[in-house]
Amino acid sequence: MASTPSDRSKVTTYRKVRVIAKIRGVTDTEAEIPANSGCSTSPWISVNKPRGEASESVTISFPDQSGSRKEYNEVDYCYGGNEDNHLIFLREIKPLISGVFEGCNPTIIACGARGSGKTSLIQGSNGKLGLAPLAMAEILSMAEQLGKSIIISSYEVYQEHVYDLLDRNRPAVSVLEDKGKIQHKGLSQASQKIATKHTQKSHRGLMIHVITPSENVDDCLVGKMNFVDLAGYKDTRRTGADGVDLVESTKINKSIYALYKVVYSLNANGSHVPFRESKLTHMLKDSLGGISKILMITCLNPSFCQDSAYMISLASRSCQGINRAVASSAKSSTRPSMPCSHKSLQHGSVSTTVKERTTQQMRNSQKKANGMVSPLKERKLFDEATLQTKSKKASTSAAVHSTPGPLEEQEEVKLISNGMNLEVLSEVVSLPGGDLHEQITLCASSKNAVSFAKEGCRTDKENRSLLVSKGGSPPISARLRELSSNLKSLCSSPPPLRIKLPEENDASSYSQVRTETAEPKTPTIDRSIVNDRREIANLNSPWETLSMRSSGMKNSLVQEYLRFLNTADREELKRLKGIGEKRATYILELREESPEPFKSLDDLKVVGLSEKQLTLSTGCVGGDRVVGGPSPVREVKGSTSRVLAEGGDTHGSIPPLGEAREFRPSASHKGGC
Numbered sequence: 001m002a003s004t005p006s007d008r009s010k011v012t013t014y015r016k017v018r019v020i021a022k023i024r025g026v027t028d029t030e031a032e033i034p035a036n037s038g039c040s041t042s043p044w045i046s047v048n049k050p051r052g053e054a055s056e057s058v059t060i061s062f063p064d065q066s067g068s069r070k071e072y073n074e075v076d077y078c079y080g081g082n083e084d085n086h087l088i089f090l091r092e093i094k095p096l097i098s099g100v101f102e103g104c105n106p107t108i109i110a111c112g113a114r115g116s117g118k119t120s121l122i123q124g125s126n127g128k129l130g131l132a133p134l135a136m137a138e139i140l141s142m143a144e145q146l147g148k149s150i151i152i153s154s155y156e157v158y159q160e161h162v163y164d165l166l167d168r169n170r171p172a173v174s175v176l177e178d179k180g181k182i183q184h185k186g187l188s189q190a191s192q193k194i195a196t197k198h199t200q201k202s203h204r205g206l207m208i209h210v211i212t213p214s215e216n217v218d219d220c221l222v223g224k225m226n227f228v229d230l231a232g233y234k235d236t237r238r239t240g241a242d243g244v245d246l247v248e249s250t251k252i253n254k255s256i257y258a259l260y261k262v263v264y265s266l267n268a269n270g271s272h273v274p275f276r277e278s279k280l281t282h283m284l285k286d287s288l289g290g291i292s293k294i295l296m297i298t299c300l301n302p303s304f305c306q307d308s309a310y311m312i313s314l315a316s317r318s319c320q321g322i323n324r325a326v327a328s329s330a331k332s333s334t335r336p337s338m339p340c341s342h343k344s345l346q347h348g349s350v351s352t353t354v355k356e357r358t359t360q361q362m363r364n365s366q367k368k369a370n371g372m373v374s375p376l377k378e379r380k381l382f383d384e385a386t387l388q389t390k391s392k393k394a395s396t397s398a399a400v401h402s403t404p405g406p407l408e409e410q411e412e413v414k415l416i417s418n419g420m421n422l423e424v425l426s427e428v429v430s431l432p433g434g435d436l437h438e439q440i441t442l443c444a445s446s447k448n449a450v451s452f453a454k455e456g457c458r459t460d461k462e463n464r465s466l467l468v469s470k471g472g473s474p475p476i477s478a479r480l481r482e483l484s485s486n487l488k489s490l491c492s493s494p495p496p497l498r499i500k501l502p503e504e505n506d507a508s509s510y511s512q513v514r515t516e517t518a519e520p521k522t523p524t525i526d527r528s529i530v531n532d533r534r535e536i537a538n539l540n541s542p543w544e545t546l547s548m549r550s551s552g553m554k555n556s557l558v559q560e561y562l563r564f565l566n567t568a569d570r571e572e573l574k575r576l577k578g579i580g581e582k583r584a585t586y587i588l589e590l591r592e593e594s595p596e597p598f599k600s601l602d603d604l605k606v607v608g609l610s611e612k613q614l615t616l617s618t619g620c621v622g623g624d625r626v627v628g629g630p631s632p633v634r635e636v637k638g639s640t641s642r643v644l645a646e647g648g649d650t651h652g653s654i655p656p657l658g659e660a661r662e663f664r665p666s667a668s669h670k671g672g673c
């Protein structure tokens with residue numbers, strides 16, 4: 001039964017991310033392989049479409065390596081090797097284009113194993129147009145009719161760094177985020193026809209901005225369509241790699257996992273979406289988040305490829321979100337056999353335990369989506385720990401084998417043809433009639449960046465607010481003030497009981513401090529109190545006596561202050577001296593990267609805070625080393641830390657997240673903390 005584009009768009013209405021597959025056509029070389037060679041293309045993949053082209057989900061299966069058992073992967077749809085790019089464009093891409101003219105940011109991502117046809121799908125090859133040029137032609141034609149402007153940008157993400165592909169020198173692009181709005185600093189926006197050669201494996205993307213002009217520049221309605229041609233996945237442990245290839249593959253795989261984690265969270269309505277786990281997802285945050293649609297196309301090799309099997313299993317798992325479960329609750333579906341982790345797949349088979357674990361993960365994730373489990377734990381979905389360990393090993397290994405070997409040279413020759421093909425693009429965009437240069441607003445300088453104020457992106461505010469304690473307990477700042485006043489009164493009272501604090505080097509007690517809630521704790525009495533009192537009695541100077549008595553309390557206060565920075569919400573943070581809007585934002589951003597960025601006084605330097613601020617905020621006696629505290633004020637002076645003017649933080653002075661957080665001393669604040 002044939003379905004119309006509108007039929008198929010109905011299928012996608014309840015899903016944020018539509019996950020489909022495309023089996024690549026057979027190349028001439030593959031066609032020559034004899035059927036009995038064991039590499040035959042026909043039995044490798046079977047696709048079950050219960051309702052033909054109108055199927056709301058299809059099952060892709062292939063035997064495992066032994067050929068005895070099949071693994072089932074459920075996705076939204078699968079296109080066969082004989083279905084061309086134009087058909088996919090009509091069914092999947094064209095329905096999204098009208099949204100771009102209304103301010104939406106749909107994103108089309110091609111992923112898959114190496115050589116699975118991603119570039120041919122997105123950019124085109126062998127004289128056949130890809131999805132991006134087809135979409136560009138359609139957008140230009142519509143823009144001409146509706147009087148809109150078009151701007152394009154093209155970039156690549158190589159080893160977690162973004163580079164501008166419209167500039168011959170390929171300068172680096174910074175991804176900045178301000179109040180949830182993403183800016184790509186240094187990414188040019190133009191219509192230039194530049195043939196860039198690629199010798200490295202990287203993710204490549206094209207952004208097509210559609211701008212509705214307005215008298216007020218800030219009121220311009222901007223929508224954009226993103227095309228991303230991901231670098232190919234390669235299981236380096238199974239296939240072997242070293243040197244540059246190993247480093248590249250490790251980074252690529254890591255960012256592919258990060259992308260799937262984002263897709264999974266979005267499909268599951270997860271309360272935390274880990275956009276910041278890779279440069280690509282961070283860069284596309286304003287498109288991936290919000291209301292805009294995402295189309296993930298997993299390209300599959302027509303002949304046996306274990307990496308393709310792995311990619312489709314990831315894709316299938318990313319489909320299993322809450323929305324899908326609700327939408328398909330009425331129908332019985334074959335439970336896909338899904339690998340749990342990268343590691344498990346590398347060993348070729350999926351055990352029952354793995355399946356159970358995966359099912360459990362799905363349940364857990366659904367609970368998380370309902371707000372029942374900490375959103376931070378959702379990060380475990382793709383066995384990140386294993387991956388990170390691998391990543392570290394890869395970097396170490398690469399440092400040893402840094403000279404590219406023959407393998408890398410071969411890869412380079414092959415990849416020269418793999419760049420984002422702007423020549424093809426330029427040819428196509430001129431098709432609808434009219435000069436491309438007339439239709440595209442040339443904006444070579446990033447200074448003329450377009451305002452994206454109207455883009456329908458979801459901010460990460462809700463993620464942040466989840467990190468802050470809820471419920472009826474009093475605001476942390478109130479408790480801090482209370483603690484501070486207690487300290488003052490204790491300093492002027494008879495010798496206090498000494499509070500027993502966890503030792504700095506005691507890992508167990510430290511982790512206890514980190515995980516406990518911010519509720520005030522009843523101090524326990526140290527049995528050595530009697531000895532301490534004797535010591536106090538032996539002290540000569542009243543200052544020494546005071547210092548001794550108050551040291552325990554001050555240490556507790558420091559811990560409370562750090563905990564406050566780790567948990568307080570924006571408004572509470574701003575109530576502290578030295579923390580303004582921008583510094584509060586920066587603190588919240590740091591917390592999004594790491595749940596507890598402030599573990600010691602040294603960590604205050606990262607946000608340009610000093611012990612002085614702590615003193616002013618809490619009324620603690622200044623200039624005195626806190627017993628057990630890691631960082632006296634003297635250490636801050638003359639160090640590489642930069643302290644911003646008290647209460648006057650400027651966002652421009654705060655380093656971008658993800659960059660090195662070691663600052664040079666500011667001339668105006670030398671030694672001034």
Ligand SMILES: Nc1ncnc2c1ncn2[C@@H]1O[C@H](COP(=O)(O)OP(=O)(O)OP(=O)(O)O)[C@@H](O)[C@H]1O
Nearest residue numbers: 024025026027113114115116117118119120125232
């Ligand atoms: N529909 C098709 N029919 C026949 N051959 C195709 C088709 N699509 C792609 N190919 C061929 O398959 C090979 C791999 O395609 P392509 O370069 O697009 O894969 P890729 O996934 O982008 O590779 P990489 O991961 O290395 O970037 C190329 O030689 C291409 O010409």
